[in-house]
Amino acid sequence: MSSPDEIHVPASKTAAIVGGGPAGLIAAETLARAGVAITIYDQMxxxxxxxxxxxxxxLNLTHSEDLGQFLTRYGDIDPLLRAAIEAFPPSALRAWSDGLGQATFVGSSGRVFPTVLKTSPLLRTWLLRLRNLGVKTRLRHRWEGFDEDGNLRFAVDGKDVSVVPDVIVLALxxxxxxxxxxxxxxAAILAKQKIAMSPLLPANCGFTAAWSDVLRGFEGHPLKRISLSFGGHSVRGEAMITRDGLEGGAVYALASPIRDAILKHGETMVAIDLLPDVALAKLGERLSAARGKQSLSNFLRKATHLSAAALSLVREGAMTKGTNLATMSGQEIAALIKAVPVKLTGVQPIATAISTAGGIRFSELDEHFMxxxxxxxxxxxxxxxxxxxxxxxxxxxxFATGVAAAKGAMDFLRNPSS
Ligand SMILES: Cc1cc2nc3c(=O)[nH]c(=O)nc-3n(C[C@H](O)[C@H](O)[C@H](O)COP(=O)(O)OP(=O)(O)OC[C@H]3O[C@@H](n4cnc5c(N)ncnc54)[C@H](O)[C@@H]3O)c2cc1C
Structure with missing residues (x-):
């Protein structure tokens, strides 16, 4: 990692890191290297x-694409977040992982993983490194806010414990x-402190759809190599049929605008191209051929090589359009396969989402993440x-914001009045 030890703070300064996920741990490492006495508090x-x-x-740590392209993935990125990632870019994260003995590789999609493809060896070595840096850990400490003197307040075994560090990094x-x-x-604690926040919403999440019993029977079946379209954007990837909807990489990639549309209108339509590599005209030609004595199902299966789950989705798509496959021409079925309409009726609960949108607004922070x-x-x-x-x-x-907050805390310890 870029050398945080460049800045040294006066001896005997203390920092409380509240939350021991990757953001808190990298903040702890960065501050400990600068000579700050660190205690990490976590409720687990x-x-x-x-x-x-x-x-x-x-463990998809980061991505190998060029930094300009990388930064576009955060949408309308706040300048603070941009600066943090530019200061601690994917190359720095990979070097840091290397330094822990966890070499990384670039997968076929450009995503970066540790070669062992799991977190446990990296986390084990990381925690050992932190111990060697003198970092202390206080587990089963639930942060509950601040006491009347502004000190951190934790619930520990039913008792209140107050802590008075020189600086605090919240990484919850x-x-x-x-x-x-x-x-x-x-969020409720900080709302009381009048910190402005955007609502916490599920991100990288699945959605519900009003499946028929037939489609529900395909729970757990993947729809591979599809293209999902919504709001003028199309994403190639995979989706998974769940008992009551859709999830998976392609869905997650468009989850943010889909979620916002459902929250606004109660439901929304997406379109799935089940054969994005086959041109519409060619597919239409194939499906217009005489099918002889074959059943429609057999004919479609042989002509398209689509899975039973995908063909079921096509049938359901025809119903959504108020028609059925038996009355459609080959051209019409081809057009349907290239854009199956799926009505999404709800957002998967935040409990099972991969990540969370919303949180403390950047406008609440100064340029040091304070x-x-x-x-x-x-x-x-x-x-x-x-x-x-x-x-x-x-x-x-x-990781990048963890490093940025820790560097901000170091600056503050060196010069609290600045
Ligand atoms: C299934 C799944 C797969 C994922 N895969 C990837 C992936 O491959 N690549 C990727 O980039 N991201 C992935 N993520 C997302 C990634 O794990 C998170 O973005 C990341 O963990 C966020 O780190 P954090 O330190 O901010 O928070 P967290 O990791 O959530 O850590 C917060 C810590 O704060 C503690 N805490 C919270 N409240 C309190 C309290 N009141 N008192 C005390 N302690 C408290 C918690 O116990 C926790 O230890 C995945 C997430 C999920 C759920």
Missing amino acids: PSLGRKFLLAGRGG GGASWARLGSDGRW LRRYPGIFVAGEMLDWEAPTGGYLLQAT
Whole structure:
């Protein structure tokens, strides 16, 4: 990583890191290297639980695309987040992982993973490194806000514990997968302190659809190599049929505008091209051929090579259009396969979403990631108001803001009045 040890702070300064996910841990490492005495507080019995879960999908740490393109993934990116990622870019995250003995590789999609494709070895070595840097850990400490003197207040075994550090880094995560510790309860605490926040909403999430019993029977079946379209944008990838809707990479990539449309209108339509590599005219030609004695199902299966789940979706799409395949021409069926309409009726609950949109607005922070109203309190990670698709963008922003908040805290310790 870029050398945080360049800045040294006066001895005997203390920092409390509240939240021991990747944002809190990298902030702890950065500050500990500068000589600050660190204690990490977390409400769970162990650190980095969601980070460990992310390892189940291979731990997509970051992405290899060029930085300009990379930054576009955060939409209308706040200049603060941009500066943090530019200061701690994907190359720095990969070098940091290398430094922990976890070399990375670029997958065929450009995504970056550690070669072992899981979190546990990296997290184990990281926690050992932190211990060697003198970082202390206080588990089962639930942050509950501030006491009358403005000190941090934790609930520990039913008792109140107050802590008075020189600086604080809040890194409490989003609100998805609450059972892993990130329950978003900090939002109510900070709202009381008049910190402006955007509502915490599911991001990179699935959606519900009013499936027929037939389609529901295809729960768990993937729709591979599709193109999903919504609001003028199309994404290639995979989707998964769930019991009551759709999830998967292509869905997550468009989840933000789909979610916003459903929240506004109650439902919305997406279109799925089940054969994006086959031209409409060619498919129409194939499906207009005489089918002889074959049943329509057999004919479609042989002519399109689509799975039973995909063909079921096509049938359901015909019904959505108020028609059925038996009365459609080959050209019409081809057009349907190239744009199956699917009505999405709801957003998957935040509990099972991969990430959280919303959080503390960047306008509440100064250029050092410090809360303007609360000098000495810094914020990092998913609790900030940014949103990005899967692809390594979540962890990259988490790490980059963790480093930025820690550097801000170092500057503050060196010169509290600046
Ligand atoms: C299934 C899944 C797969 C994912 N895969 C990837 C991936 O491959 N690539 C990627 O980039 N991202 C992935 N992510 C997202 C990534 O894990 C998160 O963006 C990242 O963990 C956010 O880090 P954080 O440190 O901000 O918060 P978190 O990791 O959520 O950590 C917050 C910490 O704060 C603690 N905490 C919260 N409230 C309190 C409180 N009141 N008191 C004390 N402690 C508290 C929690 O216990 C937790 O330890 C995935 C997420 C999920 C759910």
